[in-house]
Amino acid sequence: MKKIWFALVGLMLAFSASAAQFTDGQQYVSLPKPVAGEPQVLEFFSFFCPHCYQFERIYHVGEAVKKNLPADTKLVSYHVDFLGGDFGPVVTQAWAVAMALGVEDKVTAPLFDGIQKTQTITDAASLKAAFINAAGISSQEYDAAWNSFAVKALVAQQQKAASDLDLRGVPAMFINGKYMVNNGGLDTSSMDNFVADYANVVKFLVSQK
16 A cells, blocks of 8 residues: 555656646746637648748657647647748648648648758749649649638638737747747757657646646
8 A cells, every 4th residue: 555655646746846847938828818719739830931940840849749649639730821921821721722631741841841941832833733742632633622612711710820829920839729838948958858848848738728
């Protein structure tokens, strides 16, 4: 019985130590006005954002977060319009196509690289070519999705979420419509520590219903 008691005490202390390292205003911030109806874990990004490129292609933050989430929790990613000039809304609609077709994982890296690294994606035509090549779909499938009601609804959904959450910049991650990860308050002593800290903060916030 004593062994069980000490084991339970040990678990309680371990959890307390883990929770204590995450503080409102430091590793995360509570939103002034919680927003209902948003995905439980919602990431905002832009293919034009250099920091988003680092998060996705160098740090692999999203991958780490996904691996650390409970089995019934999904990371949803929305693209923003306010970067990329006139091309920004075009890329947002292409991302809505990716969401509608379920090919986000296939197109993310090629679109990031094409826009920021090789700069081979510069307009709607080159975006479409890169997209269909990466996704393995036909031009007709892309066009059908592009013009569909579902994609138009997804575009509006992304824009509304950014407005409702008063999004000020990217990359940004919101949890339960109540909290936002504070990138500047995480452990930056090394890339590995930053990524681990990010994933653990998200996991902690998911548990704060």
